[in-house]
Amino acid sequence: MRDWGEAVPTTEVVKLYGAAWSVYVRIVRLALEEKQVKYDLVEVDVFAETGVPQEHLKRHPFGRIPAFEHGHFHLYETGAIVGYIDDAFPGCKLQPADPRARAKVNQIVGILDAYAYRTLVWDIYVERVVSAREGRIANEHKIAAALPRAAVCLSELTRLSDDREFLIGGDVTFADLYAAPMFACFMQAPEAVSLMEGYEKLTRWWQRFAARHSMSRTAP
Numbered sequence: 775m776r777d778w779g780e781a782v783p784t785t786e787v788v789k790l791y792g793a794a795w796s797v798y799v800r801i802v803r804l805a806l807e808e809k810q811v812k813y814d815l816v817e818v819d820v821f822a823e824t825g826v827p828q829e830h831l832k833r834h835p836f837g838r839i840p841a842f843e844h845g846h847f848h849l850y851e852t853g854a855i856v857g858y859i860d861d862a863f864p865g866c867k868l869q870p871a872d873p874r875a876r877a878k879v880n881q882i883v884g885i886l887d888a889y890a891y892r893t894l895v896w897d898i899y900v901e902r903v904v905s906a907r908e909g910r911i912a913n914e915h916k917i918a919a920a921l922p923r924a925a926v927c928l929s930e931l932t933r934l935s936d937d938r939e940f941l942i943g944g945d946v947t948f949a950d951l952y953a954a955p956m957f958a959c960f961m962q963a964p965e966a967v968s969l970m971e972g973y974e975k976l977t978r979w980w981q982r983f984a985a986r987h988s989m990s991r992t993a994p
Contacts, residue, residue, distance in 0.1 A: 787844075801952055902965065924960075
């Protein structure tokens with residue numbers, strides 16, 4: 775049994791279970807890339823016609839993605855996984871040391887998790903972009919209802935973020951890692967053009983972050 779005061783052996787194999795298209799899988803992948811941690815992405819189709827694979831339910835009893843494995847240590851839930859990655863591996867720190875900056879990072883992550891993901895990704899991107907790709911008719915009512923909520927999300931992200939290279943401070947944080955995969959989807963929707971008007975600071979942040987190597991290496 776490990777003494778939890780011992781150092782974590784970072785040489786153990788890291789495996790991430792999920793799908794490359796998943797926003798939350800990409801959040802974890804970005805954390806691994808920014809920390810320069812080698813890992814294997816094991817594709818799991820939780821929407822398979824036969825249901826969630828039984829072996830995956832052993833990793834994640836709720837049948838969601840991602841799930842994470844570092845040697846004999848197992849985790850699920852994105853927040854727990856990225857927190858572990860930041861604490862267990864050397865390299866850049868993805869959480870500010872300053873308590874107020876860290877609180878703002880956590881607040882932005884909470885907003886993205888609770889409000890922006892459903893609104894920007896499912897209600898706008900999936901309905902407008904994915905439905906057209908799959909030959910389905912978009913739910914215009916759902917899109918129209920999402921636009922005011924999207925505007926509030928963008929307004930709050932702008933208000934809370936710094937006018938620096940990243941959303942909070944001069945280094946990458948969880949705030950960037952959560953926001954970027956959502957923006958990668960949202961910005962493909964034509965509605966994003968008008969919604970982003972007036973949010974130059976947020977637009978500049980997205981343009982800078984979208985060009986990072988971690989983004990190109992995790993592109994679906």
